[in-house]
Amino acid sequence: MKKLCLFVAFSACAVLASANLQAEQLKQPLAATQAIDLTQKMHEGMPFWPGGVPFTMHRLVDYDQGYQLHKFEVGENTGTHVDAPSHFIKGKQSIDQIPLSNLIVPAVMIDIQDKVTGNPDYELTPSDIEAWEAANGKIPANALVVLNTGWHKRFSDSERYINMDDSKVMHFPGYHPDSAKLLLERDVAGVGIDTLSLDFGGSKTFAFHVAMLKANKYQIENMGNLDALPATGATVVVGVLPVQGGSQAQARIIALLP
Amino acid sequence: MKKLCLFVAFSACAVLASANLQAEQLKQPLAATQAIDLTQKMHEGMPFWPGGVPFTMHRLVDYDQGYQLHKFEVGENTGTHVDAPSHFIKGKQSIDQIPLSNLIVPAVMIDIQDKVTGNPDYELTPSDIEAWEAANGKIPANALVVLNTGWHKRFSDSERYINMDDSKVMHFPGYHPDSAKLLLERDVAGVGIDTLSLDFGGSKTFAFHVAMLKANKYQIENMGNLDALPATGATVVVGVLPVQGGSQAQARIIALLP
Numbered sequence: 001m002k003k004l005c006l007f008v009a010f011s012a013c014a015v016l017a018s019a020n021l022q023a024e025q026l027k028q029p030l031a032a033t034q035a036i037d038l039t040q041k042m043h044e045g046m047p048f049w050p051g052g053v054p055f056t057m058h059r060l061v062d063y064d065q066g067y068q069l070h071k072f073e074v075g076e077n078t079g080t081h082v083d084a085p086s087h088f089i090k091g092k093q094s095i096d097q098i099p100l101s102n103l104i105v106p107a108v109m110i111d112i113q114d115k116v117t118g119n120p121d122y123e124l125t126p127s128d129i130e131a132w133e134a135a136n137g138k139i140p141a142n143a144l145v146v147l148n149t150g151w152h153k154r155f156s157d158s159e160r161y162i163n164m165d166d167s168k169v170m171h172f173p174g175y176h177p178d179s180a181k182l183l184l185e186r187d188v189a190g191v192g193i194d195t196l197s198l199d200f201g202g203s204k205t206f207a208f209h210v211a212m213l214k215a216n217k218y219q220i221e222n223m224g225n226l227d228a229l230p231a232t233g234a235t236v237v238v239g240v241l242p243v244q245g246g247s248q249a250q251a252r253i254i255a256l257l258p
Numbered sequence: 259m260k261k262l263c264l265f266v267a268f269s270a271c272a273v274l275a276s277a278n279l280q281a282e283q284l285k286q287p288l289a290a291t292q293a294i295d296l297t298q299k300m301h302e303g304m305p306f307w308p309g310g311v312p313f314t315m316h317r318l319v320d321y322d323q324g325y326q327l328h329k330f331e332v333g334e335n336t337g338t339h340v341d342a343p344s345h346f347i348k349g350k351q352s353i354d355q356i357p358l359s360n361l362i363v364p365a366v367m368i369d370i371q372d373k374v375t376g377n378p379d380y381e382l383t384p385s386d387i388e389a390w391e392a393a394n395g396k397i398p399a400n401a402l403v404v405l406n407t408g409w410h411k412r413f414s415d416s417e418r419y420i421n422m423d424d425s426k427v428m429h430f431p432g433y434h435p436d437s438a439k440l441l442l443e444r445d446v447a448g449v450g451i452d453t454l455s456l457d458f459g460g461s462k463t464f465a466f467h468v469a470m471l472k473a474n475k476y477q478i479e480n481m482g483n484l485d486a487l488p489a490t491g492a493t494v495v496v497g498v499l500p501v502q503g504g505s506q507a508q509a510r511i512i513a514l515l516p
Contacts, residue, residue: 022486023292023515030514031289034281035358042354043502053318053329057501060311060333067346068505070334071311075318077327088325096300100293100512228280239497239510243315244301247326252497252510254358256288257281 024100027142030235032256038146038236039080039253040155040224047158047222048078049196050170055079076248082190082240083198083219087247088210095249096242098218102189106143107236107255108136109229113150116173120163122149123176123200129183136231139186144236148226149173152194155224163201170201180211190238192220192253220253229255282358285400288493290514296404296494297338297511298413298482305416305480306336307454308428313337334506340448340498341456341477345505346468353507354500356476360447364401365494365513366394367487371408374431378421380407381434381458387441394489397444402494406484407431410452413482421459428459438469448496450478450511478511487513 040046048054053075061069076095077083085092110132115122124147129139139145151172154161163171172195175183183191191198191212198219199208212219220238240251298304306312311333319327334353335341343350368390373380382405387397397403409430412419421429430453441449449456449470456477457466470477478496498509 022483023294026291026293029289029291031287032362033284033287035284035362036281037358037500039500041500041502042504052327057504063348068344068348069310070501070504070506071331072334072501072507073329073331075327075329086326090321090326100295104290104293104512104514225280237495237497237512239495239512241499241508241510242295242297242299243328243330244299246300246315246328248328249330250499250508252499254362254495254497256362 026104027101028106030104030256031258032235034257036225036228036234036255036257038223038225038229038255039251040152040222042079042250045158046079047155047161047196048075050162050164053078074250076246077221079250080220080222080224080253081248081250082238083213083221083248084246085213085216085218088213092213092216095240095246096244098240102142102218103238103240105189105236106140107146107229107234108139108143109146109148109226109231111148112173113148116149120171120173121200121202122173124174124179125176126179126182129179139188141187142189144190144192144238145183145188146192146223146226146229147175148229149194152224152226155222162196172196172201174198174200174203175208177207177211180208184215188217190218190220192223194223194226195221197221220251223253233258284362285359286364288362288514289516290493292515294483294486294492294513294515296481296483296487296513297509298410298480300337300508303416304337305413305419305454306333308420308422310335332508334504335479337508338478338480338482338511339506339508340496341471341479341506342504343471343474343476346471350471350474353498353504354502356498360400360476361496361498363447363494364398365404365487365492366397366401367404367406367484367489369406370431371406374407378429378431379458379460380431382437383434384437384440387437397446399445400447402448402450402496403441403446404450404481404484404487405433406487407452410482410484413480420454430454430459432456432458432461433466435465435469438466442473446475448476448478450481452481452484453479455479478509481511491516
């Protein structure tokens with residue numbers, strides 16, 4: 001009888017352990033009745049980081065053979081994509097290692113379009129974040145902070161999106177490295193933007209990237225449709241491709257609204 | 259005054275129309291506290307359709323230059339992916355045209371692992387679906403029906419997953435073409451499976467594919483972790499890459515549980 005009881009107890013533990021492995025607890029419950037797509041459509045000719053690998057789509061089979069089939073080639077950082085901590089920092093989480101509980105999180109949208117008008121090199125400062133918090137409340141822990149610079153409206157025009165001057169310097173807005181400290185104090189899950197890079201176009205050091213990735217936070221670049229995202233209240237589902245050992249990967253980003 | 263009123267009315271309509279374009283109403287509200295990943299990890303050496311394009315990942319930059327960067331090459335049907343109606347049927351929805359309200363839907367899981375044991379060519383029949391409904395209730399409209407054949411546990415072993423005999427015929431389970439009619443009567447949003455194809459390995463006609471895609475339904479192949487998915491009660495978020503004009507594309511598939 002003792003042996004049987006031990007066996008039953010052991011089996012119950014095993015079932016519990018395997019259930020824990022498979023379903024992951026969200027850090028915050030979510031409720032939704034609406035959805036917003038924050039992903040830029042992928043197509044040949046879409047903007048990519050200068051010197052990087054563009055998206056190409058090659059037709060292998062067409063309807064004359066009964067169906068259509070394509071092959072894709074793409075740099076892991078082209079289009080709407082997520083940077084894993086391992087992108088810059090050896091030994092940190094690769095793109096397939098980010099837990100679901102960090103990919104399904106409350107979204108916070110900071111709109112700096114008025115500051116970017118007339119200054120494409122604008123960088124989000126800690127006082128911009130504090131002003132946002134004064135109006136909207138403190139950024140909750142484990143949120144995705146999304147910076148709406150208005151740049152997503154240029155995505156259909158690579159030249160205006162990359163905005164490179166004659167000295168080969170790019171001009172688009174970003175997060176000032178000083179704002180990393182405050183966002184890490186808020187213990188964000190990740191940060192996003194609607195440009196080619198979290199750091200502004202003129203950055204040589206990528207200091208904001210380094211600070212966030214070192215702290216094991218992920219980053220999303222080339223987000224779309226940010227004017228539809230409210231300042232607070234949405235939950236975002238970051239559907240990034242789980243590429244084993246990838247340092248970045250393409251993602252479908254969907255915001256859910258109550 | 260009349261002109262001004264007309265202008266105000268027109269502007270209000272324009273705002274309304276653009277809001278409608280941006281946030282999409284879900285057909286069913288969702289609530290979640292847990293998440294399950296139904297996506298197979300992507301890596302070189304993972305199974306792919308014989309004669310197709312495998313996933314390859316080429317390292318372009320490594321940490322000695324300060325960061326890591328890769329390039330991906332992949333057939334649009336390799337790994338966990340979605341078939342758009344345009345995969346087989348000219349003029350139907352391409353992969354970027356499937357509305358969010360069809361990608362965020364209730365999931366229904368039908369487990370046929372007991373029938374597949376000893377018969378890798380097993381095909382789901384209408385009476386299997388009716389038996390499932392007798393136990394679990396009618397399949398709701400706009401659901402994603404997911405067939406758990408147990409095959410997802412072979413994904414790490416390409417040879418056992420493709421399971422090709424000496425005459426080059428593949429042996430894995432699927433949906434019998436006769437079950438398409440019943441699933442279309444239930445007005446499903448889409449269908450999924452944990453093998454290389456919705457039709458069983460020996461199919462020459464892909465009759466189930468044709469019936470579903472013709473009816474403008476999408477299909478998911480190579481799903482993972484299906485033992486974690488309950489028969490009913492989950493909502494699935496099909497995070498497929500919105501490739502313009504793509505007939506299929508890779509996806510991150512996440513089930514949300516109340």
